[in-house]
Amino acid sequence: MHNIEVPEKYKLYYDESNNMRVFSLREGKYNIDSDPNQKISPIFVLAGIALKEHQSDLDFVALQESLRLDKSAEELKFKSIVALKAGFTPYQALKFTLGNRRVQNILSWLVEHNVSIHVFSINTAFWSSLDIVEDLLCFDASMEETLSQHYYKDCLYKLIKNDKVGFINLLNEFGYPKIEKPKAVPFLKALHDFNRDAWVKLVPKDLKDADPNGLCADLMRLGLFMYKRLELNADELEFTLVYGNDEKYLIGDFSNFYVNRISTFPASEHILDEEDKVKPLIDSVFAAMEKSDTYDYDFIKSNESLPIQVADCVAGIFRVLLAYLEDSSLEDVKLFLKGLNPMEQKTFVKLKSLLEGSIEECGMLFHTVMVPADIEKYEVLFADQLVRHGPNGFV
Incomplete structure (x- = not known):
């Protein structure tokens, strides 16, 4: 602020x-x-x-x-x-x-x-998810990704609204927001998979009908952003900004x-x-x-x-x-x-x-x-x- x-x-x-x-x-x-x-x-x-x-x-x-x-x-x-x-x-x-x-x-x-x-x-739901993206930006993010952080935050909120129950259950499974370092990679992998399952359901039968600015495309780009963190520096990954409150708060x-x-x-x-x-x-x-x-x-x-x-x-x-x-x-x-x-x-x-x-x-x-x-x-x-x-x- x-x-x-x-x-x-x-x-x-x-x-x-x-x-x-x-x-x-x-x-x-x-x-x-x-x-x-x-x-x-x-x-x-x-x-x-x-x-x-x-x-x-x-x-x-x-x-x-x-x-x-x-x-x-x-x-x-x-x-x-x-x-x-x-x-x-x-x-x-x-x-x-x-x-x-x-x-x-x-x-x-x-x-x-x-x-x-x-x-x-x-927006308390949006505010509560921002640290996920901001933590990921700390690990080898390109200049383009850093400049696009508002876009990724927007995509994450769209994912939440797409399946709020599933997203909250995932957070509860890992004790969010208290994500300790040993849980960092498993949490991101689970979030990546959750996002993939969401956009796969949105892929049109005829790819000619795909909207480059639609929800499916947004979630695919969010997935690529998360995947790069897993591939580039999974051993160093931790959620220092997220980690702060007690579980579920x-x-x-x-x-x-x-x-x-x-x-x-x-x-x-x-x-x-x-x-x-x-x-x-x-x-x-x-x-x-x-x-x-x-x-x-x-x-x-x-x-x-x-x-x-x-x-x-x-x-x-x-x-x-x-x-x-x-x-x-x-x-x-x-x-x-x-x-x-x-x-x-x-x-x-x-x-x-x-x-x-x-x-x-x-x-x-x-x-x-x-x-x-x-x-x-x-x-x-x-x-x-x-x-x-x-x-x-x-x-």
Whole structure:
């Protein structure tokens, strides 16, 4: 991730969406895959609003009153304004969100009052697999392979999505991510064979029908990349980057993501939704860095802060948006834009305007760890404007 420090002063309000707190392996699934009838996105979002010093007197009460929330709604939160059904597909969830008048009104209010938003997002399944490719690049990788690392990481994620159950079972068999040196070669051989079995099933009967840019071709190139490591330096092979967490724990906790955002804006004040388990971890990290007094951050109850409640709405909107991109194809995204009704189109324009203004204010307000293929979809959705200007975190 980036270690850039932003000197400008903001008052940043945060809330998170899809906070799984721990990301780990179980038999044939991730710990978040608890409901077989519901597809759970692996994307964690930490987002909110960024106020400049002269914006301390913004009337959030007026915003809340204008939304005319149901009397049963205790707070102005995403789930209280957008009643997503459990069975919604990512496509349906995004359409439903964009078609919500309260979402549109919140976005309009933020645009009209020149309020910036900030977004940090990470695809936890993608993030958890990156070290495999990065470790392999340490062993006699050519310049071309090194420059193509984003491509290989993208291919590996496509392999995961192609057969998630089989991939997770393979990881469990070798105690991933704790791959000790004696297991390094057997693990890579098993992964290579798993990949080969996947692409063999995709080879068309008539090779003239083969798509050089299709999934089969991608997995074949990934297989060649792994095979070269086995042939060139199998005796030296080890997974030093992978080896770090206990078996089955891909991400032990999410505190580092909070630390990253706080340390990126050292001159700013950070107000976060209360997280009893996260705060002590953040405190200990900054103490170990001897920077306990460097950063101004606090965790408070969301019912005591309307700006945090608005931050929850921002985080929820982006969770829905990014879950759709992760689930869709590039062609799906192109068709999605053409299929928006007037209400959805108006909300989308507000969202795009808000993003553009926020990134113009400060590119570091937007940071994402995304699958390269999803970056391309994002650029199509927002016409190349956003990701190129914001320092994205795909690695």
